[in-house]
Amino acid sequence: MTAGDKTASRAISVWDVPTRVFHWLLVCCVAIGWLTGGSGSRWHETIGFMVAGLVLFRLIWGIVGTRHALFSSFIFSPSATYRYLNDLIGHRARRYIGHNPAGALMVFALLGVLASLCATGMMMQSDAFFGVSWVERTHKAASTILICLIPLHVVGVFISSALHRENLLFAMLSGQKPIATRTDRETSVRSLRLRDQVHGTHGFIILLVGVAIGGVYGWNSTSGRQTIVEDQPPAETLPSNQERQLAQDIRETAPIGERQDYVSGGPAVASRTWMISSGGRLYDNWFRSLGKPPPTGRHPSWPHELTRTSDADTWRCKSCHGWDYLGRDGQSGIGEQPSVAPGIRRMRGRAPSEIISILGDKTHGFSDEFLPPHAKLRTAMFVAYGQHTISRYISHEGNVLGDAEKGRPLFQTICAACHGFDGKTRKLGLSANRHYKGAPLFVGTKANGNPVEVLHKIRNGHPGAIMVSMRGFPMIYSTRLLAYVQTLPKE
Incomplete structure (x- = not known):
């Protein structure tokens, strides 16, 4: 054998x-x-x-x-x-x-x-x-x-x-x-x-x-x-033929004042980084970003049973798709009146022209009267190239995965001019008037209450306000800054 x-x-x-x-x-x-x-x-x-x-x-x-x-x-x-x-x-x-x-x-x-x-x-x-x-x-x-x-x-x-x-x-x-x-x-x-x-x-x-x-x-x-590499600033590449044609069409419709004004417009020759951050502010609140009054009435696609959201807020992209861009699958899908809209993560890397077409469809209803072509392009640029993956930077418990001590000098040299060293001051705030002083803001409360929202604003700026956008810096600077802001006094 x-x-x-x-x-x-x-x-x-x-x-x-x-x-x-x-x-x-x-x-x-x-x-x-x-x-x-x-x-x-x-x-x-x-x-x-x-x-x-x-x-x-x-x-x-x-x-x-x-x-x-x-x-x-x-x-x-x-x-x-x-x-x-x-x-x-x-x-x-x-x-x-x-x-x-x-x-x-x-x-x-x-x-x-x-x-x-x-x-x-x-x-x-x-x-x-x-x-x-x-x-x-x-x-x-x-x-x-x-x-x-x-x-x-x-x-x-x-x-x-x-x-x-x-x-x-x-x-x-x-x-x-x-x-x-x-x-x-x-x-x-x-x-x-x-x-x-x-x-x-x-x-x-x-x-x-x-x-x-x-x-x-x-x-x-x-x-x-594929989205851009989140740990680095977006590459300033030459625009594609498609984007070049879109820019030409937009240049013919965009008022000069909007293009040159910091709060409601932008530079005459816009970098891709600026367009993405501007799109992030439009995603947050497009009518405030453009210096326009909000639309009257509720958005036609807003569910009738969700009554706690103001009429104006039903027109904001973030109200449906969330600060984490996951819609009903994320932060917006929980609570007493959760969002029923899908997220926008799947649209990362899509052609801006495709996203512009979606913005103007029957579901979204953003005609040129509401959202001008130049604003649609910036919003589309943000959706395509500007989203970040929240779970990489913020834990489920709301703790920021960043070094707070390394965020201290960033806050003191960039943010304290408006918010004060303790994060309680509100200078400029929601107004372009540099002498404006509003009620105390307590950014420490904001950063602990909804760090996902604050990270979006750190990356893109606040709509209608003279707030620095950290979009042009590596993501690690934004997380360090947010981690430090969470240590500031709370209301």
Whole structure:
């Protein structure tokens, strides 16, 4: 008897290479997908396409794969599954070489949930289903179910391993299980093992191709939505032909006074950095930024049941999409009257002309009468290139991830001229009149009450006010400044 035959007499090959690689790739992808979850995450969406490739492979392999990978080898009737679960509770469940009825049920449940996640994730990327509530709710529900199924699966593996005195985790690594019965030995004959090895090689190639196609397609499909590097100032690149044409159209409609005034306009030759920060102020409050009276009445798309927001505020971008740009999925989606609008994270990296078109559509209703073309361009520039990822800089508890001591000199040399060294003074404030003094502001209270809003204003400035914008500096300076402001006196 050869060494190989002796090994075969002690163990049987159960899980082929493609099945094992599929299993551990799926574990890694689900973990990365969970860690990178959130609106607009390029890695999350790319991983989603890779999972789709894995699920598609497993469906194919369940039909044409090796013996124990075939769905037909572990399809059990409801009564058989019930009997197995009942026997499992009584510690008398029989051992299966392949999937037992409980494991089979988990396999089909996981594949179904993963398929639902991938399908709804792809739908959310499309223009037809972007922002559609039932699609997003289904995606969230599927992710919640998946998170519940995973620990059940792990617990089931440990229970079965203990009951039958075999290491199922090792079996999914090595592909082998110990032989316990004569039937097991009969299924481990050399001819069957050789057939599975050849068949498994073909499956491994199919698996790699499927994952590669999913990864490449996912990465390329999201490449147009990359935001600028948040830790550095935006690069001052030459405008594209599209932006150049937009600028020409806007130059013909923008009043000279608006272009040269600091509060409600801008420079004659605007840098990209300034346009993004100006767009951030317009996102905050466009009518105050432009020095215009607010529109009368509520915004037509504002839900009638949300009555606590003033009529004017229903026209502000931040009221629907939030200071964190996540809409109903973020800060604005909680509270007594949560926002029902989707976030704008998915629009990062889109062409400004596309965003301008959306601003003027029926849902948003920003005609040139409300938001002039030059203001639309700046707003679009902010949406496309100016958003930052809040979770990178502010914890769920509202603590800023920055060095407060390094923020002290920034506040004292930049902000104290208007806010005072203790953060209580309000000079200039909401007026361009340098002699204006309003009521005490207590920026320490603001920074602790809603640091997400204050970070937006630090980066972009305050609408209609002579406030410095930190957009032209690396993000670390903004977080240091905000961290120090949180230490100032509170009201």
